[in-house]
Each structure stands twice: as C-alpha cells, then as structure tokens.
Amino acid sequence: MSLDTYLKRYQVNTVEKLAPILLIALGISLIAVYFAIPPKAPFTTTATAATNTVFKTTSTSPSITQTIETYTSTAQTTQPPPQPPSTPPVARPPVLLPLFRVDVVAPDVVNTTRMPIQINYTVVVRNVGNGTGSVLVGGKHYVIDPGKEVKVNATETITFPGTYTLEVEVNGTPYSKTVKVFYYTPVLEAEPVKVNVTTLPTNITVAVLVRNRGNLTAVVEGVEIRPGEARTINKTITVTAAGYYFINVSGVNAPIAVSYYTPNLEWKIGGPEEVEAVPGESSSAWLWLKNVGNVTAKFVVDGRQIVLPPGSAVNLTKSVTVSTAGYYTVEFVVRGQLNATMKHAVKVKIIATRVELITWSPELRRRWPQPGSTESITLSVPNKTVAMTWGYIISTNATRRSTTIVVEDPDGVQQYQLTPGAALSKNFTIVMEAPGERTVAIKVNSTTYGLVVSLKLTPPKVTVRDITKIDFSDSRPLLAIKISCRYADISFDILEVSGTLLFTQTGRSISGTIIVRSARGVDTGSYSGQAEGGRGFLNLNLLGRNVHVEFSLQPVIITRVEVDGTPYDCKVPLELIPTILYGDKPTASDEPADRYAMRLISAFARGDNGAPQWAVWNGEYVEVRDREGHVMKVYFEKGTVRIEGPLQAYIVIS
Structure with a gap:
C-alpha cells in the first residue's frame, strides 16, 4: 500500500469511526440541558468510580528478564439525580472492567540431595473482572478475557539450602512465594587409629570408627550408618614403614599412626x-x-x-x-x-662454552640454547618484508686457562683462543617475509646451537585525535524495512546509502541520497539531518513523500514522525537513521589498527548484520568482515582513513 492510499483510507476510517461518537455526544448534551433545568423537589447526587490498572512489571526471576510498557484502563460513572416520576430513566451502557488476580505457584518445601538445583514455578494470572484487559508478564503482553487465565513458567537456580523468595512483577506489582530448600547429604569422618608393629612390611587389620555427622544415611563397606551414628569398620591394610598414613574406607580418609619399635x-x-x-x-x-x-x-x-x-x-x-x-x-x-x-x-x-644467539632488529631478543638444541622466538612486525639482523656471543666460564674453540658460521669455519673473561661475537643480516620463519645456527666445537625466528604480523598503533568530515557510500543491502502506521505498513529494501557527515563544535550534520526498492520499483531519495544537545532530526524525501523524524540521544528513541508536515503515529525503524549521525565519534589514542578498524566499521553498522565479526592486519591494511560476509579494507594514510569495499568512506582526521 502506498503512503498516499494509506492517508486517504485513514481519513475515511476516521469519519466512519467518529459518527457513533458524535451521536453519543449529542445524547450527553441533551441530558446536560435537562439537568440544567432547576428541579421541582430537592434531591442529592452521588458519584462512584471504578478503576482497574494493569501494572508495569520488571521480572526478577532468571527466566523473566524483559521490561514491558504500562497499560491503564479507568472507567468512571456518575449516578444521575432522581428523575421526576413522569420522566423515564436514561439507559447507560454497563462498565466493563478487567480485574486481575495473580498467583505464584511453587512448592512450599524442596528436599534435595544435590546442589545446585532449579526450582520450577508458574505465574498464574486470572481475569476475574467483567472486561477484557492486557497484562505484561515475562516481557510479553497477554490479553485475557473475563474468566480466562494465562500461565507463565519460570525457574530459579538455588546454590545453597535456605529460605528463598520467588518474586515476579505483573504490571508493576510484585508478587512472591517463599520456598524452603533442605539439603540432605551424609558427612562422614573417621577417628584416628594407632597401630604398633614389630615387623615391616606386614598386613594388619584395623578397626576404624566412622561417624556420620550429616543428615542422610550412608553405606560404608556394606555397613549402614544413620545420621548421628558411629559404626566400626574392619579394614585390612599393608604397612611397609612406620609413620602417619591415610587409608580410604569407601571414600572416607581414615588417619592411621603406625609405630615401629624394633630395630631403629x-x-x-x-x-x-x-x-x-x-x-x-x-x-x-x-x-x-x-x-x-x-x-x-x-x-x-x-x-x-x-x-x-x-x-x-x-x-x-x-x-x-x-x-x-x-x-x-x-x-x-x-x-x-x-x-x-x-x-x-x-x-x-x-669448564664449558656458553653460546648466546641474539636478534638485534627488528626486535632485540636473546636466547641461550643448550648444546645440540634449537630455541624459538617470535617477533612482531608491522610490515611484510623485514631485514633481520642477528648474531652470536661466545664465552667460557674458565677462570685460569685459555680455551680453544672452533666456530662454523655463515662466513665459514674458524678457530679462536678465548682467554678467561673474554668473548667472541659476530653479526649477520638476512631478509625475511612476514608471516614466516627462518632458522639460524652455528656450530661450536662440532656442537650445533640453533634459533628458529618466526615473524608475526602485528597491527601498528593509530591515533585519531579528531574527525572533521566523513564521506561515505554503503551499498550493503538492508532488507525488509517497514514503517508501521495505524492503518498501513510500508515495506521496502534499502539498497544504498551515501552522504557526507560534518562535525561541528556543538554536534554534527549529515546529508546525502538513499536508494530503496519497494513494490513500485527502485527509487532514489534524499535525506538530511542534524544531531546536537541530546536531540536530533532527519528529513527524508522518500517514495514521493517528505518524512520528518525527530529522536532523542542516549538512548536513541524516535519521538516524533511527520509525513508531509502532518504528525502521524508511526513506528519508524532506527535503521533509517545513519548510525554515524548519533553514534560516538570514532577517535582513537594509540590503539591497535585492527581494533580501531572494528570500531570504525561498527560506527556504520545498520543493525546486527552489519556488525563486524573479525579484523586482520595483513601488513598493508586491515581486512574486516561483517556478519553477512561483506569484506572491507581499511587503509591508514597521512591525515585520512580510507575504507574500500561494499562500504566506502573517506575520513578526514587531525
């Protein structure tokens, strides 16, 4: 249905619905004229009011976590003054009011032999009034006819025994049920046993007194021990030495002290x-x-x-x-x-040789591999191609004599004499690609000392102190957008949004074009808006209509909708408002480039599908993938940040 058709139908329906209301108003006016005529005899009037309110609820149980709106219905009647006998009474329609009764159904006592447990309970809401009403339970509205009821199931996790109150709010009014939880378990302990032996090793039978200090009967070695009771359990053990031991009696640790007297x-x-x-x-x-x-x-x-x-x-x-x-x-x-x-x-x-392998650049790292072994290190670099400088230092722990060593390195094989306290060193440079790894090694007296160097790409740190302007074009489609008004819905797909966002000292402004696809085909519209001081607005020229949307910030809530200058009670999705118009300014202070790129792409996300899922630095740019699989490239250049892909943006930074 087009918006023009919807407005015409709304006008016709409004006239048709106002007709009975005008007749009722005319009748009330005639009654008022009658009561304005002074009566012949004195009489008194009384007024009664009946109010039924469905309260706002915010559930506190683990399974009811939503907050729902509040609905209140109030009906008021006034008893008319006595009529003269000759005048028949005026008939009034009955007042239909809902009246809700709420019960929290749960066991009074729960006995358990395990913890934690879950208590299941039910919130029962009955309408005992004479009118249909709406209640809010567990984040969901329920419309209940007279004499009907709804049941909402919930659970509560209990970790410790005790008395618990299961509480739930129905239309803003709390209702509760007290449940007592009793935990039954045996608690077994064994008294120490002393044993004297003269031969080791030896097998002995000991009598272990096991006491049940819990509140549940236990069975130990086939013997039943009730709560508060102590029973003797015979246990045969093998003793190999004197000392203090623990033996296991069906899971109970029994301390046994073994004394050995001969010989010592x-x-x-x-x-x-x-x-x-x-x-x-x-x-x-x-x-x-x-x-x-x-x-x-x-x-x-x-x-x-x-x-x-x-x-x-x-x-x-x-x-x-x-x-x-x-x-x-x-x-x-x-x-x-x-x-x-x-x-x-x-x-x-x-008196031995000590070999130290070192990487000097791009990062200083030291390793002292054992003779014949290879150590590993990982270096973080921001670029793909790296010139790595490495070397070795050889020394000995000799204190009184010189040591002869033979070294084989990339320059060949050479022999050296090291005096006490002296050291031999040499450096080399190789070119590596990141990510990747390379093994460097030397031989000292025919023993190999190696080092595996791995290069890992690490995103650089970026700083964005301020942003003055963002030019963008987002061709990631956003499907099934709906503007819902009282008598009609308008559905369309957003194919592309482009524009320019300017930051000012007091807020920000935006303007651009929007391409949508609806039942009548593909249309191109325009928009402009502004956000500052906790409020904002957006004007859209879309589908042949001018739509004006006003919204508040923190949180973002649409507060007013006008179509062609006329206010309408319509639900407009937030996806129509570019996120960058009301979101946080994407600045950064010494932040890794991949993390900043995730935040930057999030600033353009229209709904959950546009949210980024991961970001990877590849040495040139950050590749970001959103939930729908769209891939964007984020480049960091002097004075600008550039985004390429389905989302394109040119961000001027300072």
Missing part, C-alpha cells in the same frame, strides 16, 4: 655441596648409619650385607662420574629392616 636405624648423608670438575672426574658422598633400636639390625646397602648390633654405626662412601655442568645425585639404596633410598645432590661446574 638413624642415618645421615653428606658430602661437598658444589665442586668444579672437567668431564670424566667423579664426586663423592658418604652415608652414616647407627642402630639405636633394641635388636640387631640386618640390612643391605647397594648389594652389600651389613649387620649392626644395638648402638653400632657404619660409614659408607660412594662416587658419581660427571660429564656436563649441573646437579648430580649420589644415591644409597638400603633394603631390609630399613627400606629407603638416601640421596645427596652436588652442584658440578664444568
């Missing part, structure tokens, strides 16, 4: 903590054992049989051969009446 060995282990050596040398440690028990101790140390009477002691020595720098462990394995492995650690410093 004391021991100490020691040796040098740090040594300097050359590969092939050995480092030693010692083990001291003494029997402080009450019987003779018999045991084996590293295969050697040892017998110690009470009070006797023995000293043992053991060595380990070193080959490289690091920590070495000397171990004594004792088996018999003492089952243990004693260890002594020694730090060995080997």
Whole structure:
C-alpha cells in the first residue's frame, strides 16, 4: 500500500469511526440541558468510580528478564439525580472492567540431595473482572478475557539450602512465594587409629570408627550408618614403614599412626655441596648409619650385607662420574629392616662454552640454547618484508686457562683462543617475509646451537585525535524495512546509502541520497539531518513523500514522525537513521589498527548484520568482515582513513 492510499483510507476510517461518537455526544448534551433545568423537589447526587490498572512489571526471576510498557484502563460513572416520576430513566451502557488476580505457584518445601538445583514455578494470572484487559508478564503482553487465565513458567537456580523468595512483577506489582530448600547429604569422618608393629612390611587389620555427622544415611563397606551414628569398620591394610598414613574406607580418609619399635636405624648423608670438575672426574658422598633400636639390625646397602648390633654405626662412601655442568645425585639404596633410598645432590661446574644467539632488529631478543638444541622466538612486525639482523656471543666460564674453540658460521669455519673473561661475537643480516620463519645456527666445537625466528604480523598503533568530515557510500543491502502506521505498513529494501557527515563544535550534520526498492520499483531519495544537545532530526524525501523524524540521544528513541508536515503515529525503524549521525565519534589514542578498524566499521553498522565479526592486519591494511560476509579494507594514510569495499568512506582526521 502506498503512503498516499494509506492517508486517504485513514481519513475515511476516521469519519466512519467518529459518527457513533458524535451521536453519543449529542445524547450527553441533551441530558446536560435537562439537568440544567432547576428541579421541582430537592434531591442529592452521588458519584462512584471504578478503576482497574494493569501494572508495569520488571521480572526478577532468571527466566523473566524483559521490561514491558504500562497499560491503564479507568472507567468512571456518575449516578444521575432522581428523575421526576413522569420522566423515564436514561439507559447507560454497563462498565466493563478487567480485574486481575495473580498467583505464584511453587512448592512450599524442596528436599534435595544435590546442589545446585532449579526450582520450577508458574505465574498464574486470572481475569476475574467483567472486561477484557492486557497484562505484561515475562516481557510479553497477554490479553485475557473475563474468566480466562494465562500461565507463565519460570525457574530459579538455588546454590545453597535456605529460605528463598520467588518474586515476579505483573504490571508493576510484585508478587512472591517463599520456598524452603533442605539439603540432605551424609558427612562422614573417621577417628584416628594407632597401630604398633614389630615387623615391616606386614598386613594388619584395623578397626576404624566412622561417624556420620550429616543428615542422610550412608553405606560404608556394606555397613549402614544413620545420621548421628558411629559404626566400626574392619579394614585390612599393608604397612611397609612406620609413620602417619591415610587409608580410604569407601571414600572416607581414615588417619592411621603406625609405630615401629624394633630395630631403629638413624642415618645421615653428606658430602661437598658444589665442586668444579672437567668431564670424566667423579664426586663423592658418604652415608652414616647407627642402630639405636633394641635388636640387631640386618640390612643391605647397594648389594652389600651389613649387620649392626644395638648402638653400632657404619660409614659408607660412594662416587658419581660427571660429564656436563649441573646437579648430580649420589644415591644409597638400603633394603631390609630399613627400606629407603638416601640421596645427596652436588652442584658440578664444568669448564664449558656458553653460546648466546641474539636478534638485534627488528626486535632485540636473546636466547641461550643448550648444546645440540634449537630455541624459538617470535617477533612482531608491522610490515611484510623485514631485514633481520642477528648474531652470536661466545664465552667460557674458565677462570685460569685459555680455551680453544672452533666456530662454523655463515662466513665459514674458524678457530679462536678465548682467554678467561673474554668473548667472541659476530653479526649477520638476512631478509625475511612476514608471516614466516627462518632458522639460524652455528656450530661450536662440532656442537650445533640453533634459533628458529618466526615473524608475526602485528597491527601498528593509530591515533585519531579528531574527525572533521566523513564521506561515505554503503551499498550493503538492508532488507525488509517497514514503517508501521495505524492503518498501513510500508515495506521496502534499502539498497544504498551515501552522504557526507560534518562535525561541528556543538554536534554534527549529515546529508546525502538513499536508494530503496519497494513494490513500485527502485527509487532514489534524499535525506538530511542534524544531531546536537541530546536531540536530533532527519528529513527524508522518500517514495514521493517528505518524512520528518525527530529522536532523542542516549538512548536513541524516535519521538516524533511527520509525513508531509502532518504528525502521524508511526513506528519508524532506527535503521533509517545513519548510525554515524548519533553514534560516538570514532577517535582513537594509540590503539591497535585492527581494533580501531572494528570500531570504525561498527560506527556504520545498520543493525546486527552489519556488525563486524573479525579484523586482520595483513601488513598493508586491515581486512574486516561483517556478519553477512561483506569484506572491507581499511587503509591508514597521512591525515585520512580510507575504507574500500561494499562500504566506502573517506575520513578526514587531525
């Protein structure tokens, strides 16, 4: 339906609907004239009013989260003064008013053996009045006839036991239901058990007293333990050494203290903590054992049989051969009446070569690979082609003598003499492409030291202090746009919007053209608008009509619509208003280019489909893809930002 046809039909319908209203008004005027004539006898008048209000609701339950509009219907009647007997009473139509009764249906008590749980409840709204009315529940309007009802289901997640109030608002009035949640679970604990043994290892049966301090009966090892009850559970365990243990009795940790009285060995282990050596040398440690028990101790140390009477002691020595720098462990394995492995650690410093591989540019990074290994680093660069400078530094930890080293690098093989405290260094330059990787390596005394260098494209930082002008053209189609008025809807597709946005000291202004497709074909219209001081307007010359739209800012809400200068009660979608007219100015301060490009494309988005999904910097520009798959390229140039693709824009920055 065209807008012209809609306006004509609206005028005819308005006349047809006003006819009965004019007749009722004429009748009321005649009654008023009658009551204006002074009565012959005195009489009194009384007035009664009946009001039924459907309140605004904002749901507080997890499943009802919408806020709906408020509707109020008020009917008022006035009792007329007594009529003279000769005058028949004036008939009045009955007053039809809705009256709503709200119930929150939920269990009074919930018993559970698990947490968290969900409580399901229902909001029941009944119309006990004599008129049809509308209510707002759970973000949805419901129209209820007299004697009818609606039910809205909701849930509440409960994490802890206790008393909870399930509350919901129906037309602005809160209604609630109190629910008590009881949590039933067994809580088991075992009392400590003390055991004395004279032989290790050994199998023993212990009696574990398990107490249920919870509020639910439990079954442990086939034994039922009621709340508050304690039962003895027999458990067979294997003990290999004295000490404090925990055994598992059907999920209950029972502490067991095992005391071993005969025999008893004391021991100490020691040796040098740090040594300097050359590969092939050995480092030693010692083990001291003494029997402080009450019987003779018999045991084996590293295969050697040892017998110690009470009070006797023995000293043992053991060595380990070193080959490289690091920590070495000397171990004594004792088996018999003492089952243990004693260890002594020694730090060995080997006179060795130290190799450091370095990238000097585009970023300074250092690595010290182990002999025969390769390290990895990742460098962030903004450009595709990079000249990378790398090198190495070789030194030794020698303190008294010179060291001969043979180095193989990109220049060939050479031999050097390094004195204590001296170092050898060299640098090289190679060209790399980003993203990509390259391995650089050298050999020192036939041992390889490598470094894998990976280049990752990283967007540069951009700063946009201010914007003075934006020229744009957006050919991303926006389908099924509808302007809904009282008696007609106008549907069309937006094929392209182009224009110029100017920023001023107090706001911004915009003008341009819009191409739409409707039932009558493709039309080109124009528009202009302005936004400042918390308000804005947009004038559209579209489909042969002049449409004037006024809106508020923060939030953006359309407040007035005029068609050809006449106000109309129409719903105009916000997509008709270019987002950049009322959105935030897309400035930036030292922000990554891909992140700024996402915000910039978002400033032009008309609805969710135009919102950007991802942005990637490729070394020249930022490629941005929106939800519908449109790809835009964002270029950063001196004094401007340029967008190419279905959305084209030229942004003048300062």
